[in-house]
Amino acid sequence: MPTIFGMYPVFLRLTGKRVLVVGAGPVAARRVHGLLAEGAQVVVVAPEVDEDFAPGAEIHRRQFTGSDLDGVWLVQACGPAEVNVRVATLARDLGIWCVDAADAQQSDAWTGSLITGPDGVAIAVSGGGDPGRARLLQTELTRALSEIDLRPTRGGPGAVALVGAGPGDPDLLTVRARDLLAAADVVVADRLAPLAALELTHGRILHVGKTPGDHTVEQADINEILVAEAQAGNRVVRLKGGDPFVLGRGGEELMACLAAGIDVEVVPGITSAVAVPAAAGIPVTHRGMATGFLVATAHGEDPALAAHLAAIPPEITIVLLMGVRSLPMMVEVLLSTRDPQTPTAIVERGWTPEQRTISATLSTVVRVAAEADVRAPSIVVIGAVAALHEQLGDVARVSPAAGLIAD
Ligand SMILES: C[S@@+](CC[C@H](N)C(=O)[O-])C[C@H]1O[C@@H](n2cnc3c(N)ncnc32)[C@H](O)[C@@H]1O
Known part of the structure; x- marks a missing residue:
């Protein structure tokens, strides 16, 4: 027609x-x-x-x-x-x-009035016979074109982008993450990235997620996959939960790519360490309650790490990732220095429709968590701010599309 x-x-x-x-x-x-x-x-x-x-x-x-x-x-x-x-x-x-x-x-x-972008990108517009409208379109489209990621999606040497995908809600993906997913030939995906992020790509998807205690694809193998796919000329997105450089082994992947001479970039994501407590109404710092916060892994059930944490002053909030399994050991060591009444919260599956928060004290949290059958992924928050959940409640507006690849 x-x-x-x-x-x-x-x-x-x-x-x-x-x-x-x-x-x-x-x-x-x-x-x-x-x-x-x-x-x-x-x-x-x-x-x-x-x-x-x-x-x-x-x-x-x-x-x-x-x-x-x-x-x-x-x-x-x-x-x-x-x-x-x-x-x-x-x-x-x-x-x-x-x-x-x-x-x-x-x-x-x-x-037509011509608007040009990089690498032969061009838009020719017609104002329908009205030169004034054509000029207006030219101005507006020139501005719009400058805001679009127009790097080639095909051909050329491969590249890797280490992309932080946030804690589980696709609405928390950055614009850059979305652009890179749209242009990707291959997406190498973690378990704790938002499932809906995979709908933003037409690329091949490789699942390399690790479940707690089951490292099906070893880190060295993941590094090799990234390098090999990029060397084959593919634009690779390494899709990681939260931020790639917060307990995400993104640094190792960056080093592996650089060592192999791969063009690599890092796209920060919203880390669960801050965003998941926030979703439960827990600011990790709060005037008069906490002057700073410390994020640590509880993976590995390491009593030496727990001893270090026990030396942290009480006005510093402790945020533990991967802390469900090691909770009894961590709490036992922390109780050697910390007030047993220290507010402690566990936020499970933050930024998903199943988000739930367990409120306790340092002395009761192990029992309360066991009774509630708390599971990974969860964030443990230890410090005065943890009590704010009961006052402020859940404050995240979780989108209907939220959910983890792991589900
Ligand atoms: C390997 S670490 C990765 C952290 C990630 N790089 C980040 O910045 O959020 C995985 C841990 O992050 C925490 N985590 C990630 N997403 C979460 C979520 N949606 N809800 C609760 N905890 C989450 C859990 O403690 C989980 O065991």
Whole structure:
């Protein structure tokens, strides 16, 4: 079905091709300038042409004659209306495309306003015969184009992006993460990234997520996959839960890529260490309660780490990741220095529809967590701020699409 204009958009390769411009006014000057820039062989015919009108064009100071159309591929009729009609009629008879600059409705061809981006990206717009609208579109689209990630999606050498995907809600993905997913050839995905993030890619998906205690794909193997896929020319997104550099082994992956000479970038994500307590109404710092916070892994059930944490002053909030299994040991060591009444909260599956928070004290949390059958992934918050959950409640607006790849 034809559009309301009945005009078919096309880009012409005019390099070295003869193009006739009839007229030498401001419109003709703009057209000549654009045609010369694309390498066309421009012939200008007009009774009066300024000396410096178009260096590089062939100028004929006289009236248009029919023989001017010999060997011409395209005509820009920019003269007086009656001349344009004659030019356009003769051109049509000869099967030559002619733009009548004075009469868009009668013209067989229009010249679009061109907006260019990197690497041959181009938008040609028509204002529907209204040059003012075309200019407005040109301004607005130029601005919009500058905000789009226009790096090539195909070809060229491969690259790796270490992308933090946040704690589970796709609405918390960064714009950069979305752009990279859209352009990816391969996505190497963790278990704790948002499931809905995978809908943003057309790339091949490799699941390499580790469950607690079951490192099915070893870190060294993941590093190798990233390097091998990039070396095969693929744009690889390494999709990681939270932030890639917060207990995410992103540093090791970065080193492996750099060592192999791979083009690699890091895209920070919203870390669960801060975002999951926040979702439960727990700010990790709060005036009069906590002057700082410490994020640590509880993975490995390491009593030496617990002893270090026991030495942390009570006004520093302790945020433990991977702490479900080692909770009894951690709490036992912490109780050697900390007040047993220290508020302690566990936030399970933050930023998912199943988010739940267990409120306790340091002395009761092991029992309360066991009774509630708390499971990973969970964040343990130890410090005065943990009590704020009971006062402030759940404050996250979790989107319906939230959920983890692990589910
Ligand atoms: C290997 S660490 C990765 C942390 C991640 N790089 C980050 O910045 O959030 C995995 C741990 O993060 C925590 N975690 C990640 N997502 C979570 C969520 N949605 N709810 C609760 N805890 C989460 C859990 O403690 C989990 O065991």
